[in-house]
Every structure is written in structure tokens, then in C-alpha cells.
Amino acid sequence: MPQERATAPRTRNAWGQGSRLRTELVEAAATLLSALEQPETLTLRQVARAAGVAPASVYDHFSDLGALVESVLELRYAELSARMHDADVASGPLERLVGRCLIYLGWADAHPGEYRTLFSGRLPVGVASSAVAHRSGAELLAELTAALAATTDPDNADSDTDHTQAGLLLWTALHGLVTARAEHPNLPWQATGELVPALLALHTRLPVSQIAACVPVRTVSGESREA
Amino acid sequence: MPQERATAPRTRNAWGQGSRLRTELVEAAATLLSALEQPETLTLRQVARAAGVAPASVYDHFSDLGALVESVLELRYAELSARMHDADVASGPLERLVGRCLIYLGWADAHPGEYRTLFSGRLPVGVASSAVAHRSGAELLAELTAALAATTDPDNADSDTDHTQAGLLLWTALHGLVTARAEHPNLPWQATGELVPALLALHTRLPVSQIAACVPVRTVSGESREA
């Protein structure tokens, strides 16, 4: 027999609490999108099975799988955004920039499935990432750009265009690093605590040592080679 | 009625020429993988339709869609590899490095679907990229790493590990740039002729002007803004 349901047979929500299923569906879809080897294969029926309801019940809360996935993106962006703002408490501009990069890479490493959902377009077939996602992503980029400009151009002498370009180059480098590391884990990657100073030395034109001094707690070494 | 076939009804191959269908299937699959908005949706039946044969005929040449896609990857790698070697004719090491980067980005821009097939893992569901692809990709990376080391370390004073790290950072930056530009075309990107000097200035620590002088023909400006 096929496994008709993955969880216990679920007790229906109390009168007036119908919107709870909405949350459960979003969480089930979010979990599946992160966990599935091929998120493109996610179906409405899979989500319903994971939530323990009939496929038809999904339509009470979402017009289709696309609308459900949109809510998943909102959820995931809120999670990453909250983590990124942890870097704001650091003392200086360079510390905050280093903190943002470390948090970004750290979140990507700790949550590869979630990162993939947000930034690699790995969504179910027929579903495109929404306006919501674009808005949240632009916000994240603007904050990173500002953090970089605060270290390279404290007097605000350069143009906004220059700042934007520099921010884009930094973000594409981070994104490229994340995806390349995820897709080719067998290549000889340095630890994040060493990669970030190397990368920021390029993008800030400051010496590696100065940046490395801003890496908190020493997350470094261990798997690094060479003196 | 559904469109049962996309092309003319195809004349069957002559006696002894059966392996021609193999080539036609690879080319049909390659074209579809590049052109489809969602390559993950590619099916064996679609390839058969595009080639003008019955679905069952595919099995005479490939065990399944995965084997067919593997041949597509071989084909695409050979194409990119041939283009990359065009940079070998340039006069100096910096010119060759600049040439490689320009060709890489240029090929990615001119063939976004093909790039996606090779480097973004956008393959049909249930199909994973093969050992063939990994080998060809590693070769490309090694050549780029050597080209970078030839400009930054002509006396070969640094370790292989340092070269490998630097090569990886450069390639991830290029790859990140390509994917970010493809996924977010509305962001204010500079022209490739200006991006490559900016990027290589970071990775070689040479002045932008020296690198820009190596960009052939002046593919620059036009869509660039700011003085």
C-alpha cells in the first residue's frame, strides 16, 4: 500500500480556528522545500499529505501551490533578515560588515535548503518567485551595500552608483561562493572565518590582518592548510 | 487536438544509419534544455516529439532520460571549452586572463540557457549531473587558476594551495556574477567590458587602468552611467 499520510491523522481545528491550517500548510511546504533533494518536484498533494489533510482542503486557504510558496518565501526572508540584523550591535563599521558576511555565509551553511529556496530559484515547477521575494531581497542588498560603503567611504565622497556597484560585486561574490561551495563540496574550500577576510580584503582593499582581527570569537582554522 | 508533433513527420534513417537518431535526440534535448523556461520539466516524451519519433524509439539509444542528458552535458562542455581556448592566442599573461574572463562572461550572456544547463544544475527532475560534467568543470577551473597565477605570481613563489584558493575565489565571483545578473536583470549592472577590469583589479590587486588596457576592441560603455 502507498503511504497515504506521513503524520498522525490530525485532529481538526476548533470552531473559529480554521486559519491555523494556513500556518500548518506554510510550515509543511517550507520544510519540504528545504528538505527535498529536488524542490521542483513539490506538489500540492505532497503538502496536503505532510499536513495531514485532504488535497482539497488546501484550496480553502490558497488559490494554488504558487500562493502557498509565496507565503513560504515571506517566512524564510523574515528568518534571514532577523539574523542579519544581529550584526548591527557590533562596535565599528568594519565589525558590522564582517559580521554581516559571516552571518550570511553561516546561515547559508547551516540552512542550505532554506538558502536554496530563497536565492537559487529552486521552486516547484510552474511557480515563479514573487514580488514579495524581490522586495525583501533588494532590502537585504541595500543593507549590505551600506555596510560596505561605511567602511570604504566613511566621508561619503563616492557616488551612490559606485556604492551600488561595489555592493553588487560583494553580494555576487558571496552568493557565488555559497552556491559553488554547495554544488562542489569536494573542492578545497577554506573555512568561512578565513574566507571572509580574504574576500573582504579584495572588496575593501584593506589588509587581511585588519579584517581578520574583526572576526569574533575565532571561528577560524581547524580545516585550513598551509602556514 | 493536441500538437502531436512539432516538426515535419521525419523520414526514417537509411539502413545502417540508425545511430543518426542518437545525435538528433541529443541535439533536440540540448535545444530544449537551453530554451525551456523551466528545464526541470523536460520529459522523454517531449524530446521524442521534438525529434519526430515515437517515445519508445528513444530506448533504442539511451537507457533513460538521464543518459540522454549526460550526452547533452558532454556536448555543451565541448562547446564552451573550445571558446575558452580562443584566449590562448593573446600576447601576455594578463591579456590571456582578461580574455578568459571576457569569454566566460560573454558566453554566459550569449548563451544563458546553455550556461544554466552546465552550471546551475537546471536539469530534468530525477536527473543528476554526471561524472563527465564534474571532470570537464574541474578542467575549466584549473585552466582559469593557472591563468590567474600567471599574472599574480609569475615567479611561482606561492604555494599551489594559494593558487587554488585564488582561482576558486575568482571563479565563484564570475559564477556569482553570471547567476545574479541572469536572475536579477533589473539591477544596475555595468557592461562586461567594465565589470571584468573591476573584478580582476580586486583579484590581481593590479590597478583597474592596467587591466582595462588589456580589454580588446573596446566592448565597453554605452550602458554605463556616472563620470
Next chain:
DNA sequence: TGTACATCAGTGAACGCGCGTTCACTGATGTAC
């Protein structure tokens, strides 16, 4: 306190579709004698 009715949260069966894969087949072309 009763009772008729409305609302809510969700079900279960059914539909038509495209899919991968199988199997026996067809008809043209070559080869042995």
C-alpha cells in the same frame, strides 16, 4: 430550556491529463544460397 438553522472545517470520490515503460508488431533493406 429547547430547537431550527447557519456557519465552519474539512472530506472523499471522481474527472481528465501527461508521464515512463513494455511489448508485439511492421515494413524496408540487406545477405546466403
Next chain:
DNA sequence: TGTACATCAGTGAACGCGCGTTCACTGATGTAC
């Protein structure tokens, strides 16, 4: 030169599957009088 047979290059129909979506429904809980 004939003719029986083998090989080749495919075909066409069928199968079982999971899918999105629909529709009438069910049974518990609230509300009006």
C-alpha cells in the same frame, strides 16, 4: 537471377501512476428565537 531469411529502424497501443482541480457532502459547533 530468384527467394527465403535476417537485420534494421522504428511504430502504436496499452498499462498503471500521481497529478491539479471540481463538487456535493458531512458532522461538529455556534446562534436566533
